[in-house]
Amino acid sequence: MEDFEAYVSAAWPRLLRSAWLLTHDWHRAEDLVQTVLARAYGRWPRIKDGAPDAYLRAMLASTYLSWWRRRWRGELPTEQLPEQPAGGGELEGVELRHLLADALARLPRQQRAVLMLRFHGDFTEADTARALGLRIGTVKSHTSRALAALRHDPQLRALLSEGAGR
Amino acid sequence: MSDEEQVIDLLDRATASVPAALLEAPHAAIRRRVRRRRAAGWTAAAAAALLIIAGFAVARPGPAAQMPAAPGAAPAATSAQEAPGVPWLGARIDRTGTRLTVYAVPLLGKCVAERDPNRDDLVLDDDRVTVQLDGIYTGCADDTQVTSRTFTLPQALGDRFVVDGRSPRGQPFLFSDKDVPDFAAGGWSEQKAVWLNSGAAVLQLYLTRPGGPDLIFTPARWQPEPDGRVATPDHTLTLGDLQIDVYNRPGQQAAGWFSSHNSDVRFMLTVAGNPLEKDAFDALLRGMTWA
Structure with missing residues (x-):
């Protein structure tokens, strides 16, 4: 299926970003996206005419949560050097990512999944609830708690205000 | 910017x-x-079909009278029962080929407990060595603890496969100390993994x-992509029979390299603590015993 491969080539980086928000580790993110794409392959004729990104992000979130319920089966390659903080005192992407990863790691996994779908995948509350098999009220409370946790994180608070000042 | 917009921006x-x-x-x-999923799907379908047939056969009355079970006899084990113990992820064989260490699979938030090494199992065959580890997984605070068991084999492992008796179709990785520098010869002692x-x-x-420097050594299963996903090294050293990729960041x-007898294991070696100068790191690698 050439159109599946073409889609994967184009969508890979954005799906990887979504998966990183769940796993806060690039290699686990890669493992998660590969798993989801392999599952999506057989359903591609049905997926392709809708909103494939949204469908796959929902699969990323639900697969991630089911992995957690069972166990992480991932295999981590190691030849990638750990990311190093950028120099020069400026808060670059790597440092920002480290801070965000720490903050995300402190969130319960369902809150992390809700956060990814709502604020990265642009899902509505109803769509998020459907994707994760939750009630809309639960999605609302997860969203509100996750936002509060990020807002009260001392290191992220400065970043949030920095972003607001742009 | 609202809270939500700020979070979107941050992400x-x-x-x-x-x-x-x-x-x-x-x-x-x-x-x-995708291919593995398809194969697994066919296997599952075939297994389901066999179960249905087997169930039908069991449900039918047999021609011979059943022998009554002896009072107090334990039920016979069936192949459908899960094998006891914990699965293991990988194995390491020392330079002599006779000391085999296997590492139990790590699970998120869990550790291996209730282990009785006497219930570990080692079966030696002509073509394979089968290892089974005792224990169960329980929740624990530090799931980075490694559970391992070292066995001494009566003869060198040689070309024999090493398989997990608990999940014989699994693909545990195996690496040999011959694929890595002789750290002991360089004066390094190994801490608990x-x-x-x-x-x-x-x-x-x-x-x-x-006198240092201390080192961090990480072996891991790795299946390289044909399109070369290994990060481009800054340069490569040939040490012994191995091509060592050197990354200076x-x-x-x-330093990263693959095991010599197959490409399933990728090793990585870094200096703990303060980094060395580029030349000093190369010199450190060249000064090690690779063979």
Whole structure:
């Protein structure tokens, strides 16, 4: 299926970003996206005419949560050097990512999944609830708690205000 | 900006740059997973069909009278029962080929407990060595603890496979100390192994020697992509029979290489603590005993 491969080539980086928000580790993110794409392959004729990104992000979130319920089966390659903080005192992407990863790691996994779908995948509350098999009220409370946790994180608070000042 | 807009902005900024090595979609790896899923699907369907047939056969009355079970007799074990113990992820064989260490699979938030080494099992055959580890998984605070068991084999492992008796179709990785420098010859002593991260299937071994530098050594299963997903090294050294990729990044150097007898294991070696100068790191690698 050439159109599946073409889609994967184009969508890979954005799906990887979504998966990183769940796993806060690039290699686990890669493992998660590969798993989801392999599952999506057989359903591609049905997926392709809708909103494939949204469908796959929902699969990323639900697969991630089911992995957690069972166990992480991932295999981590190691030849990638750990990311190093950028120099020069400026808060670059790597440092920002480290801070965000720490903050995300402190969130319960369902809150992390809700956060990814709502604020990265642009899902509505109803769509998020459907994707994760939750009630809309639960999605609302997860969203509100996750936002509060990020807002009260001392290191992220400065970043949030920095972003607001742009 | 509202709270929500600020979070959207933060998530976008944090994930703006994907590591270069991961930017291209690994089509070959995805195709492999698709094939594995299909194979697994057929296997599951065949197994389900067999179960239905077997169930039908059991449900039918047999021609011969059943022997009554002896009072108090334990029910016979069936193949459908899960084998006891915990699965293991990988194995290491020492330079003599006779000391075999196996590492139990790490699970997120869990550790292996209630282990009785006397209930570990080692079966030696002409073509394989089968190992089974006793224990169960329980929740624990530090899931980076490694559970391992070292066996002494009466004869060198040689070309024999090493398989997990609990999950014989699994694919545990195996590496030999012959694929890595002789750290002991260089004066390093090995500390207790840990898993790299919570739930991560990457072993981390800390090596220390008087006067340093201390080293961090990580062996892990790795299946390289045909399109070359290994990060481009700054340069390569040929040491013994091995091609060593050397990475010099600000504040850190690392060396990476594959096991010589197959490409399933990738090793990585870094200096713990303060980084060395580039030349000093190369000299350190060249000064090690590789063979």
